Amino acid sequence: MKATNTDEQLFKAYLSKVKKETKIVYTWQVSILITFVLLWEIASRLYWIDPLLFSSPTTICQVIIEKFSNGSLFTHLEVTLLETIAGFLIGTLFGILLAISLWTSKRFSRIMDPYLVILNAMPKVALGPIIIVALGPGYVSIIAMGAIISVIITTLVVYSAFNEVDPNFEKVLISFGASKWQIFKHAIFPATLPAMISTLKVNVGLSWVGVIVGEFLVSKQGLGYLIIYGFQVFDFSLVMASLVLIAIFAAIMYKFVERMEAWLIKHSSS
Amino acid sequence: MSFLTLDHVSHYYFSKNNYTKALDDISFSIQKGEFIALLGPSGCGKSTILSIIAGIIKQTEGKVSLQKKEVETTASEIGYMLQQDYLFPWKTIVDNVLLGPKITHTHSKNTEQKALKLLKEVGLAEVANAYPSSLSGGMRQRAALVRTLINDPKILLLDEPFSALDYQTKLKLEELVSKLLKAYHKTTILVTHDIGEAIAMSDRIFVMDANPGTISKVFEVPIELRNEPPLLVRRHPKYQILFDKVWEELDQRENVQTKKVVSINNEGD
Ligand SMILES: Nc1ncnc2c1ncn2[C@@H]1O[C@H](COP(=O)(O)OP(=O)(O)O)[C@@H](O)[C@H]1O
Ligand SMILES: [Mg+2]
Numbered sequence: 001m002k003a004t005n006t007d008e009q010l011f012k013a014y015l016s017k018v019k020k021e022t023k024i025v026y027t028w029q030v031s032i033l034i035t036f037v038l039l040w041e042i043a044s045r046l047y048w049i050d051p052l053l054f055s056s057p058t059t060i061c062q063v064i065i066e067k068f069s070n071g072s073l074f075t076h077l078e079v080t081l082l083e084t085i086a087g088f089l090i091g092t093l094f095g096i097l098l099a100i101s102l103w104t105s106k107r108f109s110r111i112m113d114p115y116l117v118i119l120n121a122m123p124k125v126a127l128g129p130i131i132i133v134a135l136g137p138g139y140v141s142i143i144a145m146g147a148i149i150s151v152i153i154t155t156l157v158v159y160s161a162f163n164e165v166d167p168n169f170e171k172v173l174i175s176f177g178a179s180k181w182q183i184f185k186h187a188i189f190p191a192t193l194p195a196m197i198s199t200l201k202v203n204v205g206l207s208w209v210g211v212i213v214g215e216f217l218v219s220k221q222g223l224g225y226l227i228i229y230g231f232q233v234f235d236f237s238l239v240m241a242s243l244v245l246i247a248i249f250a251a252i253m254y255k256f257v258e259r260m261e262a263w264l265i266k267h268s269s270s
Numbered sequence: 271m272s273f274l275t276l277d278h279v280s281h282y283y284f285s286k287n288n289y290t291k292a293l294d295d296i297s298f299s300i301q302k303g304e305f306i307a308l309l310g311p312s313g314c315g316k317s318t319i320l321s322i323i324a325g326i327i328k329q330t331e332g333k334v335s336l337q338k339k340e341v342e343t344t345a346s347e348i349g350y351m352l353q354q355d356y357l358f359p360w361k362t363i364v365d366n367v368l369l370g371p372k373i374t375h376t377h378s379k380n381t382e383q384k385a386l387k388l389l390k391e392v393g394l395a396e397v398a399n400a401y402p403s404s405l406s407g408g409m410r411q412r413a414a415l416v417r418t419l420i421n422d423p424k425i426l427l428l429d430e431p432f433s434a435l436d437y438q439t440k441l442k443l444e445e446l447v448s449k450l451l452k453a454y455h456k457t458t459i460l461v462t463h464d465i466g467e468a469i470a471m472s473d474r475i476f477v478m479d480a481n482p483g484t485i486s487k488v489f490e491v492p493i494e495l496r497n498e499p500p501l502l503v504r505r506h507p508k509y510q511i512l513f514d515k516v517w518e519e520l521d522q523r524e525n526v527q528t529k530k531v532v533s534i535n536n537e538g539d
Contacts, residue, residue, distance in 0.1 A: 168356050175324050175350040176373040176421065186369065190360040 087146015095154025142214035161195035272299035279332030315483025349423030
């Protein structure tokens, strides 16, 4: 009786210790944020930094509220979000399809190897002007940039995951007379699903880069456009407001993909 | 009339800067219903022989035929159980077992019932819907055996199926496999490096030699031992006699091997 009591107590003590630690971490996180925002505000009001260049938290908030209430921010935000999601999905999908096509033929993959290396090493955003010339100065080009930035790296990561699958799983299937497609379906795909899912998390960040740069170049709509526009008319509050929105929504998207990843992994293995 | 025939089969493994002669001029034939044990040190080409018979790799030279047909695309008529169980961790036990029928497009309600029946026979009925990771080594091995049996292969190739198990589990599994295969009249080739297991399970023992892999000697298991269950065979007086003979053969071979290695090393000096 006594023993179980102390066991329970030890466990409870452990739990409360964990809780306390988490609390401390949260407290620090919030304090850092508040300190940063406060310092920024004070520095700006006391002219330690130039408020015209670095704006201030209250001005940024005002800009955001104002632009939201007259509706002009909504379209920009919506455009950027849709472009990013589309670029992300297309890039990931094409990357995986390309990896599958490399897997189906050893020879094809050897032939493609140097091209993939070059394309991967290439800074994709440098292709921006060419893409815009080819696809026109519109959302198609921007989505293409969001996609192209992640497609090759996805291909390489997924293809190497395909190659790391234990060949003995393949042997089991071949001993039943399996076709290439059956081998893919029963062994390669399920074995590499976690690897494919983890590329999602990387790609969502990459797509933001592609889309924002695309919007810089096309300069019609979107948060990237707002940044460039604010820069040109010397409205740095607008630039900052756009940056804050990008930070918030990029984080939300990342978290969402992370949740989806956890969910997919749980449900694909059971 | 022989069931499976290997006719002057040799095999090389090639790589960019090297090659290995894994098998050298292997010839033998097996009758229907026979149980053969391939016995030899590791690296002597036992797994290579099975992979060739299963049609997973193509021999460099020679011919392999099953009931007069060349073994190329007879995959579904041959049941091959790899050295480890290789149950797919993302499939339940019953789904693992049903891989064969799904691959050969013969999957139906019937095969599902058959799978459950076989699983029950090997004592795995309760874990049919569990995942392989939750099973013990012996259970996994039994599941892999059922997966190999489900397509009714004409010949079973078992690559050291009991080598990773503890002794007691191994003896029990030998017993079960022997009973099961007798009941289904299966022709079987069992790879092992355990002399006792070879005698307890098989009708004939092919002793192999390494570098390159050849069959150095064939032992007939006395008729009195053949129909006994493995546990009783191990207690039979004739078991010990054969054991000693096989032991001697392997020992001799090992000495020859050592001399070979020594002479190669000396040449290198
Ligand atoms: N895929 C391979 N590539 C190159 N050499 C191999 C390969 N598989 C086996 N070998 C070589 O062939 C010989 C026979 O191997 P194996 O058939 O696996 O022997 P066993 O099953 O009797 O241990 C060994 O010397 C091994 O190193
Ligand atoms: Mg082997």
